[in-house]
């Protein structure tokens with residue numbers, strides 16, 4: 001089956017073509033993304049109205065590019081998988097309406113996919129993964145631990161009580177005047193910094209060891225910058241200290257969940273999975289207990305449509321389709 005994936009839930013418009021015959025096993029023929037960082041940078045964060053307006057401009061060229069790279073015509077496509085939520089409703093609508101138009105005109109099935117399910121199954125694009133496995137999803141909008149029990153069966157063990165980890169990176173980068181998006185800049189700056197240069201308290205949630213909280217670290221950085229020491233602290237030291245705190249606060253609940261479920265394999269996914277320190281430290285922590293870390297390449301960690309295609313593929317392979325009446329849902333639950 002040739003599946004066209006379409007993703008537009010936030011600020012990236014993406015399309016991909018995958019070929020699959022078995023659920024969870026796919027060949028990615030193309031995966032294209034139109035990134036809007038340059039548009040939102042001036043505002044220090046995503047402006048929803050600008051995101052959806054730009055999707056309207058880029059979505060068709062992105063789909064055309066995905067088809068061209070894959071060497072297929074639109075009429076070759078056997079099914080369409082599109083992100084239905086969660087996300088910004090205006091952004092979601094652009095991709096969803098486009099998918100409906102294509103499905104209707106070709107007379108092919110379309111399925112709506114939960115964006116988080118895409119992140120959870122993204123590691124399968126490159127790795128053979130036996131279920132169940134534990135997955136840590138860390139992005140700009142989400143931070144959560146799930147057991148991937150089967151296709152369509154996901155059990156949430158914990159999630160953030162306030163900010164997502166990526167949001168904390170972006171907000172701290174803004175406080176430090178490092179620009180947007182912040183994760184990559186902080187990651188790079190931290191390489192030359194002293195991780196113990198600034199004392200950043202680690203949050204723990206009483207009675208919920210698999211939950212996360214990142215608003216405290218952000219406040220700690222703001223307080224440090226406003227203090228007398230703030231003016232003389234090397235920004236590399238502050239970045240490295242902040243990053244180490246976030247990494248600690250991601251690793252502890254993940255190890256807790258790995259032990260509680262006896263998981264042998266832990267998948268790391270979402271934009272923050274690009275963080276070099278998180279990858280290294282989580283791999284070490286898991287290996288020390290005889291467990292294995294599986295992390296997708298960076299292009300499949302951040303928002304992309306190949307993950308949406310694979311997450312929709314098991315339903316399309318079963319012959320299922322959603323009605324063309326489905327709506328975009330900003331808070332779609334998994």
Ligand code: KG4
Pocket residue numbers: 010138139140141142165166167169170181182183184187270271272273274275276301302303
């Ligand atoms: O998954 P994603 O592309 O979009 C969402 O669904 O949110 O994730 C984007 C997030 C941003 O917050 C960005 O700052 C963060 O991922 N990010 C990183 C790194 N690269 C991207 N965070 C930490 N370290 C990185 N290297």
Ligand code: ZN
Pocket residue numbers: 115119139270271302303
């Ligand atoms: Zn995402």
